[in-house]
Amino acid sequence: MECAAIAALEGRIDGGFAHACEILLQVRGRVIVTGMGKSGHIATKIAATLASTGTPAFFVHPGEASHGDIGMITADDAVIALSNSGRSPEVITLLPLLKRQGIPLVSMTGDAASPLAEASDAHLDTGVATEACPLNLAPTSSTTTALVMGDALAIALLEARGFTAEDFAFSHPGGTLGKKLLLKVADVMHTGASVPRVHRSTVLSEALLEISRKGLGMTTVSGDNGELLGIFTDGDLRRALDDSIDVRRTPIETLMTCDAKTAAPGMLAAEALRIMEENEITSLVVLDESGHMLGVIHLMNLLHAGIA
Template sequence: MTSDTSLTYRESALRAIAIELDAINALSGRINGSFEKACEVIIGCNGRVVVTGMGKSGHIGNKIAATLASTGTPAFFVHPGEASHGDLGMITSQDVVLAISNSGNTAEVLTILPLFKRMGAPLVSMTGNANSVLAREAVANLDISVAVEACPLGLAPTSSTTATLVMGDALAVALLEARGFSAEDFAMSHPGGTLGRRLLLRVSDIMHSGDQIPRVQETTTLSGALLEISRKGLGMTTVVNASGELCGIFTDGDLRRTLDHPIDIHATCIRDVMTRNGRTINEDQLAAEALRIMEEMKINALPVINRDGLLTGAINMHDLLRAGVI
């Protein structure tokens, strides 16, 4: 491979990216009354958004349906060819149809348009041709036209599919914000992935509690505290007063700093060497917040308290790792 060939590869790639960027930038001027109408129709829908499209538009439609569904707008994809052979039974008059076609005249999509009309399902279209049949029949048409495809032959859908995808994302985000969709709502539809674990797991779900909490009285000797750290295996112990209130923490790091000075571990009280007013976390907070605090403070464990400020648990980095939060 010559350097000239490598340069040609890079030039082709950069030209394609520039063309597709132009196509995306052109969408800004099309977020208009039609876009608002499409949002209003979907927000007012009592059913689901049924996305349909043929070929590359269908592939993009599948992704748009998935994005809508995961951001608070129930949606699914129906292939227009399959719709003509039974899948129309999946659609009801309570649904909204989002039909995608760059030409706006795709035969397989136009074939099923009368059936949408007959059942009374509102039609929103995404087309590159505002004068097409599909655009004229829709209650709102989203303009996804492009000046040129990134494909130098002008044949392979490239810029047009990118513009469609971005318009679909814009629609999903606008609907998400209009619904007040939260991070916790998002997690509820993603319980199996890392995102779900980070957004759903509370500290109370994974913390050590009861007898598992490393805990000593403030009058305990340093040697006694070290035994508690070894028994519980969290690299730290909490220190409480006679009322059971958290008054400090002693960690492996504290031990290293303490041993830098002459000290009798059998005579020294833990209250004299512990860290006071250390960071804690509430049991109701997200486990991901515990991770953020640990990373920010460069520590490996946290005491857990309840709303009354009482010690109820302990959590360390290994707990977060086992729970899949990291």
């Protein structure tokens, strides 16, 4: 039943829906979403979705609004009111107050002839033939259609505003998506004394001590002017030991990997992770535009940051 109710909404994305979007796009303040009972729960979710997709919004309980919270609504705002019957007393009580302030009203109801629908500047029909509840009493299909209509509004407004994935990330900085879209290599890389460094002439035994001290499983190898020449990793060590070399006499420059994979400080940390995964490595040397070594980013940095 709920699937059929959702499918029926497609034909209702019409001029009235477009008008509702126009009203909400022109708002200079916030979009206030309200509803009573189960409609109130759906209204709360719609407000949260709008707020996270570029339309500042919050939920106001209609019962509390009649006892002071109406002051949270200003003349620069617009209201979306949900009521399946279109006759919820707590919502209807607010209508004269909203009209007196000239606040635009968008409604979602199941009855286009209801007081709420008729008082609205734009009405969205979310009515259903029957509820999924076998008693046809508990709000089930009707709350689902209201939720879907609210999502449709949010997505239409998102597209109209040109809201981007990066914009979405800024409103979700604590989530995994936000971190993947916002966190840069410079935010998590090792710098200064924590970066393992040895000179090209350093013998392998001393290089291993540097690797152990810094705990990254690798060391950078630099030239006489501090320029990056290559890196030496645990993998290079295994290959060196297979060749039975003298660890106290062999200079690191004869064992290092010259074509080290690198990253830029402004690169997304998620992109650095992709490079590591594709090359089956655990670290990247971070270079500036002139090729000067700034630091090292390790897989563990990305794990701790919640990227990997």
